[in-house]
Amino acid sequence: PSATTSASASEKPSGSKITLGFSQVGAESGWRTANTKSIQDSAKSAGYDLKFSDAQQKQENQIKAIRSFIQQKVDVIAFSPVVESGWDTVLKEAKDAGIPVILTDRAVDSEDKTLYRTFIGSDFVEEGRKAGQWVVDKFKDSQEAVNIVELQGTTGSAPANDRKSGFQEMIASNPNLKVIASQTGDFTRAKGKEVMQAFLKAHKDIDVLYAHNDDMALGAIQAIEAAGLKPGEDIIIISVDAVKDGMTAAAAGKINFIVECNPLLGPQLMEAVQAVVDGKEIEPRIVTNETTFTSEQAKEALPSREY
Numbered sequence: 001p002s003a004t005t006s007a008s009a010s011e012k013p014s015g016s017k018i019t020l021g022f023s024q025v026g027a028e029s030g031w032r033t034a035n036t037k038s039i040q041d042s043a044k045s046a047g048y049d050l051k052f053s054d055a056q057q058k059q060e061n062q063i064k065a066i067r068s069f070i071q072q073k074v075d076v077i078a079f080s081p082v083v084e085s086g087w088d089t090v091l092k093e094a095k096d097a098g099i100p101v102i103l104t105d106r107a108v109d110s111e112d113k114t115l116y117r118t119f120i121g122s123d124f125v126e127e128g129r130k131a132g133q134w135v136v137d138k139f140k141d142s143q144e145a146v147n148i149v150e151l152q153g154t155t156g157s158a159p160a161n162d163r164k165s166g167f168q169e170m171i172a173s174n175p176n177l178k179v180i181a182s183q184t185g186d187f188t189r190a191k192g193k194e195v196m197q198a199f200l201k202a203h204k205d206i207d208v209l210y211a212h213n214d215d216m217a218l219g220a221i222q223a224i225e226a227a228g229l230k231p232g233e234d235i236i237i238i239s240v241d242a243v244k245d246g247m248t249a250a251a252a253g254k255i256n257f258i259v260e261c262n263p264l265l266g267p268q269l270m271e272a273v274q275a276v277v278d279g280k281e282i283e284p285r286i287v288t289n290e291t292t293f294t295s296e297q298a299k300e301a302l303p304s305r306e307y
């Protein structure tokens with residue numbers, strides 16, 4: 001009888017390597033770069049054959065990539081959906097092809113929860129609440145109006161929708177806290193700077209900037225300094241992500257409070273891939289743990305930050 005080769009964990013019973021098709025949002029921010037590295041490094045150490053595609057923040061490119069993974073008959077498809085809506089058709093095609101799908105980082109609004117096995121990512125509403133709570137605490141004794149401007153993430157994306165609603169929910173407790181302008185900066189530095197320039201032209205008295213990610217906050221800081229104002233003093237800045245450049249600005253007092261959003265989802269994704277291939281049950285929702293940093297805390301944490 002032929003010796004049966006025991007397939008190692010990263011192989012299928014047939015002995016061939018597990019193939020994972022991953023469709024990434026793009027390369028728009030420091031967070032995204034760290035997220036991509038985590039996925040590529042983790043797939044490598046898991047011994048998987050990773051087929052990776054960068055969609056340049058376009059949904060149609062992600063849909064094309066998923067269709068290509070289906071054609072290639074990969075074992076598992078994973079992706080970070082650039083926006084929440086418009087996925088049901090292509091996810092149904094994956095399901096009909098018998099290929100399991102795992103969501104990472106951002107969610108989809110599909111009613112049919114059988115279209116994917118699990119969603120691994122942060123709770124963005126909670127991130128918005130943490131940002132809002134800090135503003136409420138900071139201005140609890142203020143007698144006059146506190147004018148807030150908001151740089152939103154990519155229009156239609158789960159982080160933009162949820163970070164906005166979580167923040168709104170918390171500041172509603174104090175009528176002095178007013179969002180006087182709110183616009184998308186598409187999670188990029190360039191757009192964050194451009195929109196902040198427009199805010200500064202349109203509003204003479206801005207007290208607070210709430211940016212949905214560090215990259216937009218860093219772009220806005222350039223605009224604020226170009227306008228002769230001191231970021232972190234003349235305009236209080238709250239941001240989300242806690243990537244190295246954001247933490248560096250916080251340690252310098254230019255950002256006052258950062259809500260961490262952990263991009264290192266690679267290890268949890270590969271565990272989920274292995275479980276799905278092995279036919280094991282997995283939790284439908286895996287929440288990444290993360291914290292917050294004041295300027296002081298950012299200064300202490302900076303040396304040990306991985307990304």
Ligand code: GZL
Pocket residue numbers: 028029030031032105106121122159187212213214215240241261
């Ligand atoms: C959040 C992620 C967001 C980051 C941005 O999980 O989707 O996209 O907050 C990134 O920096 O561009």
